[in-house]
Amino acid sequence: MPLNIRDTAGANPLLHTAAQHGIRYIWADHAYRGDLITWAKHTLNLTVQVVARPRVKGFHLLARRWVGERSFAWISRRRRCARDSERLPEHHETMVYLAAALHMSRRAARLHTT
Structure with missing residues (x-):
C-alpha cells in the first residue's frame, strides 16, 4: 500500500x-x-x-489508548524485536510472534502458580 x-x-x-x-x-x-x-x-x-x-x-488518560503502546513495549523488550536487524520482513514478523507468545505464556504461568 x-x-x-x-x-x-x-x-x-x-x-x-x-x-x-x-x-x-x-x-x-x-x-x-x-x-x-x-x-x-x-x-x-x-x-x-x-x-x-x-x-x-494537560495530560489526561484516555480509555483503551494505552493498550497498543503497552503491547509494543512488551514486544520491544526482546533483543531481536528492538532493532530492525532481520534480513527479511517475514523473519521480523516471526520474531514478533515469538516474543508475544513468550510474554503471554509467562503471564499465564504466573497466574496458575498462585
Missing part, C-alpha cells in the same frame, strides 16, 4: 482482515469517525468505538 494515502482510506483493508480473523470490536482515535464506522458495522459486522479526547488542556 502506498504511503501517500490517508489512514482512513487504509483502514478498509485492515478492518476487512481483522473481521476475517474473528475480531469484532475495535477502538480508534477521532480520525476514524464518520462513514468508516457505519461501513464497518453494516459490511463487516465490526463495532468501531472512537475514543474521544477531552477538550481540557
Whole structure:
C-alpha cells in the first residue's frame, strides 16, 4: 500500500482482515469517525468505538489508548524485536510472534502458580 494515502482510506483493508480473523470490536482515535464506522458495522459486522479526547488542556488518560503502546513495549523488550536487524520482513514478523507468545505464556504461568 502506498504511503501517500490517508489512514482512513487504509483502514478498509485492515478492518476487512481483522473481521476475517474473528475480531469484532475495535477502538480508534477521532480520525476514524464518520462513514468508516457505519461501513464497518453494516459490511463487516465490526463495532468501531472512537475514543474521544477531552477538550481540557494537560495530560489526561484516555480509555483503551494505552493498550497498543503497552503491547509494543512488551514486544520491544526482546533483543531481536528492538532493532530492525532481520534480513527479511517475514523473519521480523516471526520474531514478533515469538516474543508475544513468550510474554503471554509467562503471564499465564504466573497466574496458575498462585
